[in-house]
Every structure is written in structure tokens, then in C-alpha cells.
Amino acid sequence: MQIEMRGIDKSFGGNAVLKSAGFLLDHGEIHALMGENGAGKSTLMKILTGVYTKDAGTVLVDGQEVCYKNPQEAEQAGIVFIHQELNVLFDLTVEENMFLGKEIKKSFGICDKKAMRHEVRKILDRLGVDIDPGQRMNELSVGQQQMIEIAKALMVDAQVIIMDEPTAALTQSETTVLFQVVNSLREKGVSIVYISHRMEEIFELCDRITILRDGSYIGTKKIKETDMNDVVKMMIGREIGERYPAREAKIGEVVFEVKGLTCPGVFENVSFQVHAGEVLGVSGLMGAGRTEIMQAIFGNMPNVSGEIYLNGARIQNKNPQEAMKNGIGFITEDRKVEGLMLEESIMKNISIANLGKISKSGILSKESEDALVKRGIEELHIKCFGPQHECNNLSGGNQQKVVFAKWIYTDPKVLILDEPTRGVDIGAKKEIYSIINELAEKGVAIIMVSSELPEVLGMSDRVMVVREGVLRGILHKEEANQENIMILATGGELNE
Amino acid sequence: MNNKKASNYIQDLGALIALVLLVLIIGAISPEFRTVSNFLSLLRQSSINGFIAFGMTCVILTGGIDLSVGSVLALTTAFCASFISGGMPVGLAMILALLIGVAFGLLSGLLVTKGRLQPFIATLITMTVYRGLTMIFMDGKPISNLGDSFLLKLVGKGNLFGIPIPVILFLIVFAIFVFVLEKTTFGRRIYATGSNWKSAKLAGVNIDMTKMAAYAISGCMAAVSGLILLSRLGSAQPTLGDGYELDAIAAVALGGTSMNGGRGRIWKTFVGVLIIAVLNNGLNILGVSSYYQDVVKGFVILVAVMSDQKR
Numbered sequence: 128m129q130i131e132m133r134g135i136d137k138s139f140g141g142n143a144v145l146k147s148a149g150f151l152l153d154h155g156e157i158h159a160l161m162g163e164n165g166a167g168k169s170t171l172m173k174i175l176t177g178v179y180t181k182d183a184g185t186v187l188v189d190g191q192e193v194c195y196k197n198p199q200e201a202e203q204a205g206i207v208f209i210h211q212e213l214n215v216l217f218d219l220t221v222e223e224n225m226f227l228g229k230e231i232k233k234s235f236g237i238c239d240k241k242a243m244r245h246e247v248r249k250i251l252d253r254l255g256v257d258i259d260p261g262q263r264m265n266e267l268s269v270g271q272q273q274m275i276e277i278a279k280a281l282m283v284d285a286q287v288i289i290m291d292e293p294t295a296a297l298t299q300s301e302t303t304v305l306f307q308v309v310n311s312l313r314e315k316g317v318s319i320v321y322i323s324h325r326m327e328e329i330f331e332l333c334d335r336i337t338i339l340r341d342g343s344y345i346g347t348k349k350i351k352e353t354d355m356n357d358v359v360k361m362m363i364g365r366e367i368g369e370r371y372p373a374r375e376a377k378i379g380e381v382v383f384e385v386k387g388l389t390c391p392g393v394f395e396n397v398s399f400q401v402h403a404g405e406v407l408g409v410s411g412l413m414g415a416g417r418t419e420i421m422q423a424i425f426g427n428m429p430n431v432s433g434e435i436y437l438n439g440a441r442i443q444n445k446n447p448q449e450a451m452k453n454g455i456g457f458i459t460e461d462r463k464v465e466g467l468m469l470e471e472s473i474m475k476n477i478s479i480a481n482l483g484k485i486s487k488s489g490i491l492s493k494e495s496e497d498a499l500v501k502r503g504i505e506e507l508h509i510k511c512f513g514p515q516h517e518c519n520n521l522s523g524g525n526q527q528k529v530v531f532a533k534w535i536y537t538d539p540k541v542l543i544l545d546e547p548t549r550g551v552d553i554g555a556k557k558e559i560y561s562i563i564n565e566l567a568e569k570g571v572a573i574i575m576v577s578s579e580l581p582e583v584l585g586m587s588d589r590v591m592v593v594r595e596g597v598l599r600g601i602l603h604k605e606e607a608n609q610e611n612i613m614i615l616a617t618g619g620e621l622n623e
Numbered sequence: 624m625n626n627k628k629a630s631n632y633i634q635d636l637g638a639l640i641a642l643v644l645l646v647l648i649i650g651a652i653s654p655e656f657r658t659v660s661n662f663l664s665l666l667r668q669s670s671i672n673g674f675i676a677f678g679m680t681c682v683i684l685t686g687g688i689d690l691s692v693g694s695v696l697a698l699t700t701a702f703c704a705s706f707i708s709g710g711m712p713v714g715l716a717m718i719l720a721l722l723i724g725v726a727f728g729l730l731s732g733l734l735v736t737k738g739r740l741q742p743f744i745a746t747l748i749t750m751t752v753y754r755g756l757t758m759i760f761m762d763g764k765p766i767s768n769l770g771d772s773f774l775l776k777l778v779g780k781g782n783l784f785g786i787p788i789p790v791i792l793f794l795i796v797f798a799i800f801v802f803v804l805e806k807t808t809f810g811r812r813i814y815a816t817g818s819n820w821k822s823a824k825l826a827g828v829n830i831d832m833t834k835m836a837a838y839a840i841s842g843c844m845a846a847v848s849g850l851i852l853l854s855r856l857g858s859a860q861p862t863l864g865d866g867y868e869l870d871a872i873a874a875v876a877l878g879g880t881s882m883n884g885g886r887g888r889i890w891k892t893f894v895g896v897l898i899i900a901v902l903n904n905g906l907n908i909l910g911v912s913s914y915y916q917d918v919v920k921g922f923v924i925l926v927a928v929m930s931d932q933k934r
């Protein structure tokens with residue numbers, strides 16, 4: 128199937144989001160769509176699949192002009208969209224989610240559970256994920272949920288699959304499997320639109336790349352005829368130089384220490400230290416228990432035993448409030464469920480973690496609130512119509528920046544970052560790294576969980592590797608490389 | 624942007640427009656309706672529901688609901704009346720009644736937070752139990768020997784510059800609620816709790832405390848309404864306030880507050896309260912039978928809430 132989109136315009140309430148955007152997708156190719164956060168990638172794909180209607184422009188499928196009225200119509204035509212924001216029903220099981228509205232039925236409309244289970248197993252096996260089809264969606268990690276979304280798309284006999292940042296929540300090994308699947312799809316003649324902010328992936332996987340900037344079409348290149356610098360220049364209009372800015376933080380005393388942290392069945396006997404001004408990277412496979420360990424430190428997990436020390440004194444974080452009072456900040460991995468109040472404005476979201484700062488004896492000061500929020504929007508370059516912009520209507524990457532802005536002004540002594548740059552574009556990533564560096568330079572101890580290995584390697588002073596709830600080792604900068612981390616993460620031993 | 628703003632604006636003002644239309648229509652039909660004295664008595668009637676609806680708004684904003692308000696009202700007035708008839712100074716009895724209202728609200732809040740009951744169920748329980756306790760406490764009979772304290776009469780029947788005291792209290796309480804919900808950190812916590820409690824919790828909001836506070840406020844407001852009724856009626860009745868939760872919830876819904884929490888404005892609840900009062904008062908004056916009144920009321924709520932959902 129070949130798709131051409133030409134001169135697409137779209138505005139929301141008078142704000143132009145797409146201005147003459149478009150691209151051409153060939154039969155059986157993997158086509159990358161790149162651009163900064165808010166460039167309009169997701170919006171363009173939503174227009175193609177009938178989620179939004181365009182204001183102007185043409186969409187041609189195999190030379191025929193089409194205009195799908197809703198995603199179902201697009202799906203019937205063979206175009207499937209795996210959305211950036213997960214679209215799952217949390218209270219249903221994996222199986223029920225996958226077959227929602229497409230249940231296999233015996234006579235009298237009774238669901239054929241056996242056939243469905245068989246089908247689900249087949250697809251999950253193909254994706255190499257070990258998930259029980261009867262498990263409830265809300266018991267799965269974000270990464271696992273993402274895999275289910277991908278599995279859902281594979282169930283439909285699609286000719287075009289649009290993947291909007293499918294790997295944002297995946298780790299290296301899941302990504303590898305996904306790539307195998309995507310490659311085999313291409314061989315069958317399926318065309319893939321691949322949206323991602325991970326440069327390495329684009330260059331590994333894709334055939335061609337189209338770049339959007341500020342809602343406009345900039346250009347299309349063959350991957351073989353371009354390089355990262357070129358792409359970045361097209362994306363943001365200038366070069367950004369070193370991707371991981373250098374840090375001049377002096378690594379000081381131990382600020383933070385965890386001893387024998389245990390949560391039965393989830394993780395066991397986790398002990399580590401973080402120094403002032405240090406960035407401790409945390410690596411591991413999906414479901415290794417990294418997030419749970421961080422949640423436990425922040426007082427947001429039940430049944431946790433073990434000891435936590437801050438500046439040598441024992442602290443108790445029975446709940447997040449206490450953790451905050453003790454000077455710990457926590458940026459969660461899941462911005463949709465835990466990170467943001469999606470229906471609220473940017474302002475209310477940033478304020479809620481800083482209420483003490485913007486009020487006097489419980490009364491809000493409008494000036495300090497405005498100033499704080501303005502600072503957040505400016506320093507993080509949040510692309511929005513203003514402080515009142517509802518978070519639901521921000522692009523994914525910009526939502527992540529709002530979560531970040533919530534926390535960096537709380538003056539934490541220890542800042543835990545769980546996937547801090549998930550879905551963030553390359554320019555904004557660098558801004559976030561610079562902010563992390565600044566915080567480290569001020570003596571904040573930083574713990575950074577990340578599934579993006581280049582990021583862990585580029586930013587960390589030491590890397591801690593977790594596997595199945597057990598701390599496998601802490602690597603110093605010199606010994607931390609992709610190989611060593613993967614060996615530890617998958618259960619191997621490092622030979623001295 | 625302008626388009627969006629304009630349509631939002633109209634939507635924001637939907638309830639207000641409905642109110643104005645109602646007043647104009649009923650006023651056009653009935654000269655009796657459009658007198659100053661009728662408006663003042665309409666406002667006075669509305670204050671009873673108004674206090675309760677303000678408290679209810681707080682609870683609903685946190686994502687809960689408080690069905691117990693009518694029973695709390697009955698039980699607190701029963702206590703207050705028995706204190707007064709037992710010789711306690713009226714002022715003290717009233718303050719005690721408010722505190723008892725807070726305590727009853729807190730109890731509902733405890734069931735919701737620590738007891739992990741659904742707000743609907745939790746307050747259905749407290750509603751039933753408080754009503755039962757009222758009956759037991761009063762032995763099913765009214766308490767009416769309240770003496771003739773000036774203060775007691777003032778609260779419900781007094782006037783200041785020709786304006787009924789309940790109306791003045793209503794406006795003062797309204798102003799306080801606007802201030803608390805819009806300008807304080809507590810207000811932010813209420814909204815945040817209802818908007819996404821997980822996110823709020825991780826941002827350091829004490830979810831349980833916030834919810835309990837909301838129920839406490841609701842209990843206190845029910846008690847305030849009770850005191851005004853006590854003053855107006857001159858006696859406490861065991862069935863007082865029966866069904867009041869419904870009018871309060873209707874007012875909140877009319878104001879467009881989301882029943883899922885997190886969204887809503889107190890001034891809109893105020894408008895909702897007025898709409899219900901205008902309907903009650905106007906339909907009475909027009910001589911519509913009470914059976915039809917309920918149908919009309921339901922219909923107006925339907926229209927208002929539906930127009931609010933269009934987005």
C-alpha cells in the first residue's frame with residue numbers, strides 16, 4: 128500500500144498545528160517520521176487514521192483520495208495505528224483487551240475462549256513476551272502494556288502499521304525483538320511508519336526518513352544518504368553538538384544510602400549508596416523491579432522493609448509526603464497515570480508539587496505561582512499556548528517536560544528520575560540533561576532509571592544493574608558499557 | 624483561539640443563562656414573582672440548600688459524594704435543640720452543633736479513607752445510621768421548648784438593613800468558599816485529589832486528609848443549614864432534612880461540576896442553587912402542582928447537564 132499526504136493543515140481552536148505537512152509512504156518500507164516535540168507527528172498520523180479531520184490538504188491511498196471518518200474505517204482499509212499514549216482498559220485482562228470488539232464467537236454470540244487464548248498465545252510468542260493472557264492489564268508494567276498494544280496491531284491483517292514511539296517504554300532486549308518483528312513485516316510487504324526520538328533506532332531500522340518542523344514538511348531523505356547531524360539540523364534548524372553535555376560536578380560525600388531494602392516477591396535486599404553530585408544510573412530489563420525499588424524508596428509501596436539514610440541519619444518514608452519532606456523528589460515513569468493530572472492546566476500541575484513554595488500560610492500567591500510556572504515553561508521550553516494549556520492537549524514529549532518542571536523546583540537533596548526523557552526529542556533531551564547536570568553540580572544526588580542504554584552510559588557516573596528484583600552489580604564509569612550491562616541484566620557473570 | 628474561548632465562555636455561562644431565562648420567563652408570567660420581597664424570601668429559602676450544596680461541592684470535587692447531609696442536619700439540630708431546652712446558652716449550643724456536624728462528617732470521611740468504602744456506600748451507611756440515631760435520640764417526637772432566645776431567632780428570622788440574616792450568611796459563606804477553593808493550597812489539594820489522586824499523592828498531597836476535610840466541611844455545612852431551620856421552625860423534627868442531599872447534588876450537577884471529581888466551580892454551584900430555588904418558588908407561585916414540579920425540575924436539570932457535557 129502506498130500513502131501520500133499533501134499540504135495538510137490543521138489547527139486547534141485557532142492555533143495552527145500543521146501547516147502544509149505531508150509525506151509519502153511506499154509499499155514495504157519502514158519510514159521514520161521525526162521532528163521535535165509538538166512538531167505535529169502524532170497529529171498528522173491521527174488525521175490519516177480518522178481520529179482528527181484535516182482542515183485542508185489531500186490524502187491519497189494507492190492513488191485514490193480517501194478520508195477516513197474514524198479509526199475503524201482506517202483499520203478496515205488496512206491501516207493500524209499504535210498510539211503513543213497507551214489505549215488499554217486497565218481492569219480487563221490481556222486477552223479481553225486484545226479481542227475487544229473482535230471477539231471470536233461460537234454460535235449464540237458466546238465467546239470462544241479457547242480459540243482466543245490460542246490466538247493470543249501465538250502472537251505473544253511471536254513477540255517473545257512472557258505474559259499470561261489472563262492477567263489484568265493494570266498488573267503489567269508500562270513496557271508490557273506497550274507490547275500488548277503492539278500485539279493488538281499484529282492481530283489485524285494490516286498493510287500499514289503506524290508506530291508512534293513504540294519503544295519509549297521498552298528496554299533494549301524488547302526493542303530487539305520488536306525490530307525483528309518489524310523487519311519480517313516489511314519482508315511481507317507491510318509498510319511501517321515509525322515515529323521515535325531515539326536516533327540509534329531510526330538509523331538501525333528505517334529505510335527513509337521524513338522530517339517535520341513546527342507543523343511543516345521539511346524534507347525526506349534516504350537513511351543511507353544522511354547522518355544524525357544532518358537529521359538534527361533539519362529537525363531543529365541548528366546543530367546541537369555533544370548529545371550528553373559534560374558535567375563538572377564534584378562528587379562529594381555519601382548523601383543517600385539504602386540498606387537491605389526488601390519487598391517480598393518484588394525485590395530483595397537492595398543496598399546502594401549515592402554521593403552528592405553523582406548520577407547513579409539504574410539499568411535492567413523490563414519488569415526487573417527498578418521502578419518498584421524507586422517507588423519503595425519514595426514511600427509509595429506497601430510491605431517494604433529495610434533502612435534508608437540521608438546524610439547519615441536514618442529516615443522513614445512511610446508515604447510520599449514524608450519522602451518529600453525528607454528532601455526526596457521523584458519523577459515517575461508513567462506520566463499519564465501518575466505523573467500528571469491530564470485534565471488540568473500546566474500551571475496546576477507544576478504548582479501541586481510546589482504548594483509550599485508559592486503560598487504563605489496556606490494562601491496562594493498569584494505572583495509567585497505565575498513566576499514559577501513561567502520559569503518552568505521557559506527553562507524547559509515547553510511548547511504550549513500558555514500556562515493554562517490543558518496537559519491532555521500537549522504533545523507527549525511536552526507532557527514529560529511538565530512532569531520534570533514539577534519536580535526540579537522542589538529543591539530536593541536526592542532526585543529519583545524514572546525514565547526522565549521518555550518520548551522527549553533530542554534537543555529537549557539535551558536540555559533535560561543540562562538540568563540534571565546543574566542539579567548535580569549543586570550537590571543533589573541523582574538516581575536515574577532509564578531503559579535507554581546510550582542515555583545511561585552517557586549520563587551516569589556509576590551504573591547499577593537490577594535483574595528480577597536483585598541488584599546484580601554496580602559498574603563504575605570505566606567498566607560500564609553496553610556489553611557488561613546486558614550481561615548483568617540477563618543473568619550472566621562478568622569475568623574479571 | 625478566539626473561537627474556542629468564545630464557545631468555552633458560553634458553556635461556562637450556560638447555567639447562568641438558564642437562570643436568567645427562568646427568572647425572565649416566570650417573572651413575565653407572574654407579577655407576584657417579580658417583587659423584591661419575593662426575591663428576598665426566595666434567596667432565604669435557597670440558603671438552606673445553598674450551605675449544603677457548597678459542602679457537597681467540596682466532597683464531589685475530591686471525587687466523592689455525601690448522601691448523609693440530610694441526616695447530619697437532623698441529628699445536629701436535635702442535639703442543639705436538646706442542649707437549648709436543657710438550659711445551655713444558645714451560642715454555645717450552636718457552636719457545639721457545628722462541631723458535632725464536623726465530627727459526623729469526619730466519620731463518613733474515615734469510612735471512605737481508612738475504611739476504603741465507596742463514598743456512595745459509606746455515606747449511605749452514615750445517612751441511615753444518623754437518621755436512626757435521630758429517631759432514637761428524639762424518641763420520634765419533636766423538641767420544641769426552646770425558650771425565646773434573641774440569638775436563636777436572629778439566625779433564621781432576623782434582618783439586617785432589610786436583608787434576611789440567612790441570606791447574609793449565605794453570601795459570606797459563599798465568599799469564604801470561593802476564597803478557599805480558588806486561592807488556598809487546601810483548595811488546590813481538593814481539586815488535585817479529584818483530578819488524579821495518584822499523581823496528587825506522588826506530589827505530596829495527603830489524599831486521606833484532604834478527603835476527610837471535605838467530608839468534615841460538608842458535615843459542618845449541613846449543621847449550619849440545620850441551625851437556620853431550627854431557628855425558623857422553632858423546633859427540631861426527627862424527619863428534618865429528609866431528601867436534602869438530592870437538592871444539593873442537583874445544584875452541584877446544575878453547576879456543571881464533574882461527578883468524577885476534579886472539575887467544577889463554586890460560583891456555578893451557587894447558580895445551581897438559585898436555579899432550584901427559582902424553580903421551587905416560581906412553580907409554586909404559578910400554582911403548578913407539586914407532582915408536576917418534580918418533573919419540571921428533573922427536566923431542567925437534564926437540559927442543563929446535557930448542554931454542559933457538549934464539548
Ligand SMILES: Nc1ncnc2c1ncn2[C@@H]1O[C@H](COP(=O)(O)OP(=O)(O)OP(=O)(O)O)[C@@H](O)[C@H]1O
Pocket residue numbers: 139144162163164165166167168169170171211510511520521522523524525550552
Ligand atoms: N486536541 C488538541 N487540542 C489542542 N492542541 C493540540 C491537540 N492535539 C495536539 N495539539 C497541539 O499540537 C501540537 C502537535 O502535537 P503532536 O502531538 O502532533 O506532536 P508530536 O510531534 O507528536 O510531538 P511528540 O514528539 O512530543 O509526541 C502540540 O503543540 C500540541 O500541543
Ligand SMILES: [Mg+2]
Pocket residue numbers: 168169170211291522523524
Ligand atoms: Mg507524538
